[in-house]
Amino acid sequence: MILLDGKATAQSIRTELKAEVAGLTPRHGRAPGLAVILVGEDPASQVYVRNKERACAEVGIASFPHRLPDDTTQQDLEALIARLNADEAVDGILLQLPVPKGLDSRRCLERIRPDKDVDGFHPENMGRLAQGLPGFAPCTPAGVMELLRRYGLSPRGKRAVVVGRSNIVGRPLSIMLSQPGEYGDATVTLCHSRTPDLAEQCRQADFLFAAIGRPKFITCDMVKPGAVVVDVGINRVDDCLMGDCDFECICSSAGAMTPVPGGIGPMTIAMLMQNAVLAYKAHVGA
Ligand code: NDP
Structure with a gap:
C-alpha cells in the first residue's frame, strides 16, 4: 500500500511557493497579502487559523489577522469585507467557517471580491470551476487532486465515488474528477445520505473519496481491493483526530490511502497558500 503523505x-x-515568493516580492515591491477573518471563539477554528498564519509566515505571505468578537453584526462583518476588498495590500480574503449563529456566511462569502476569493467559495468561482474556466478552486478538493497528481495516480477512465456532497468538499471534488484532463476524466458517482446501498456504490470505486464527517464510517467491506482511498474527514474523538475511514483495516487491502492526520488537512492549507500567490500574481501583473 502506498501511503499518500x-x-x-x-x-x-x-517550499516551492517560498522560493517563488522570494523572487517576486522584491520585484513587485510588496509581499502577497492574505487577510484572515475569525469571528468568535470556536477552538477548532482557532487552530485552523493559527496553522494558516504559520504557513503564510513560512511562505513569505503577509497575513493580516482580523479577530472579531462573537457578537459581531452582519453589517460590521460586511463592512470589514468591503474594506479588505478595497485594500491594495490584500490579495486574498479568508473568512474562517463556521461563523457564529446569527451571521449569514453565504451572504458574506458573496461579498468577497471573486479575484480575492482564495477559498474558492464565491458563486462566480464555483461557476467557473463547473465550466472548466480558470478561477480559484476550493482548497480541500484542490488539495485532493494535487496529492493524486504528485503521486501520479490518475483517475482517468476509472470509476470514482465521492461520498459527501457539500459545497466546500464533495461537490467541487466530483466536478474536478469529471473534468477532461489527465487528472480528471473519471466516471464519477456522487453519494450522500439519500443514496441507497452506499456500501455497494463504494465497492465499485477504483478511487474512493470520503467527505462525510463521521468517524470510521467507511469500513473494509466497502472498499475494493487495490482501490485508492482518500479520507477527507476530520473528526475529533476523545481529543484525537480521526478520519471518515477505518484506516487500520482498510490500509491492508487498499492500493493507496491518505492518513488522518497528515493527509488532506495540510494539503488544504498548501492550496490556500497557492491560491494566495496566484491572486497576488494577478494583482501585480506577474
Ligand atoms: P458536511 O456536513 O457539509 O457534508 C457531509 C456530507 O456527507 C453530506 O453531503 C451528507 O449528505 C453526507 N453524509 C452524512 N451522513 C451520511 C451517511 N450516513 N451516508 C451517506 N452520506 C452521508 O461536511 P463537509 O463536506 O464540510 O466535511 C466533511 C468532512 O471533511 C468533515 O469531517 C470535515 O471536518 C472534513 N473536512 C476536512 C477538511 C480538510 O482540510 N481536510 C476541510 C473541510 C472539511 P447529505 O447532503 O444528504 O446530508
Missing part, C-alpha cells in the same frame, strides 16, 4: 507533499509545495 499529505504532510510531506504540502511541505514540498510550501
Whole structure:
C-alpha cells in the first residue's frame, strides 16, 4: 500500500511557493497579502487559523489577522469585507467557517471580491470551476487532486465515488474528477445520505473519496481491493483526530490511502497558500 503523505507533499509545495515568493516580492515591491477573518471563539477554528498564519509566515505571505468578537453584526462583518476588498495590500480574503449563529456566511462569502476569493467559495468561482474556466478552486478538493497528481495516480477512465456532497468538499471534488484532463476524466458517482446501498456504490470505486464527517464510517467491506482511498474527514474523538475511514483495516487491502492526520488537512492549507500567490500574481501583473 502506498501511503499518500499529505504532510510531506504540502511541505514540498510550501517550499516551492517560498522560493517563488522570494523572487517576486522584491520585484513587485510588496509581499502577497492574505487577510484572515475569525469571528468568535470556536477552538477548532482557532487552530485552523493559527496553522494558516504559520504557513503564510513560512511562505513569505503577509497575513493580516482580523479577530472579531462573537457578537459581531452582519453589517460590521460586511463592512470589514468591503474594506479588505478595497485594500491594495490584500490579495486574498479568508473568512474562517463556521461563523457564529446569527451571521449569514453565504451572504458574506458573496461579498468577497471573486479575484480575492482564495477559498474558492464565491458563486462566480464555483461557476467557473463547473465550466472548466480558470478561477480559484476550493482548497480541500484542490488539495485532493494535487496529492493524486504528485503521486501520479490518475483517475482517468476509472470509476470514482465521492461520498459527501457539500459545497466546500464533495461537490467541487466530483466536478474536478469529471473534468477532461489527465487528472480528471473519471466516471464519477456522487453519494450522500439519500443514496441507497452506499456500501455497494463504494465497492465499485477504483478511487474512493470520503467527505462525510463521521468517524470510521467507511469500513473494509466497502472498499475494493487495490482501490485508492482518500479520507477527507476530520473528526475529533476523545481529543484525537480521526478520519471518515477505518484506516487500520482498510490500509491492508487498499492500493493507496491518505492518513488522518497528515493527509488532506495540510494539503488544504498548501492550496490556500497557492491560491494566495496566484491572486497576488494577478494583482501585480506577474
Ligand atoms: P458536511 O456536513 O457539509 O457534508 C457531509 C456530507 O456527507 C453530506 O453531503 C451528507 O449528505 C453526507 N453524509 C452524512 N451522513 C451520511 C451517511 N450516513 N451516508 C451517506 N452520506 C452521508 O461536511 P463537509 O463536506 O464540510 O466535511 C466533511 C468532512 O471533511 C468533515 O469531517 C470535515 O471536518 C472534513 N473536512 C476536512 C477538511 C480538510 O482540510 N481536510 C476541510 C473541510 C472539511 P447529505 O447532503 O444528504 O446530508
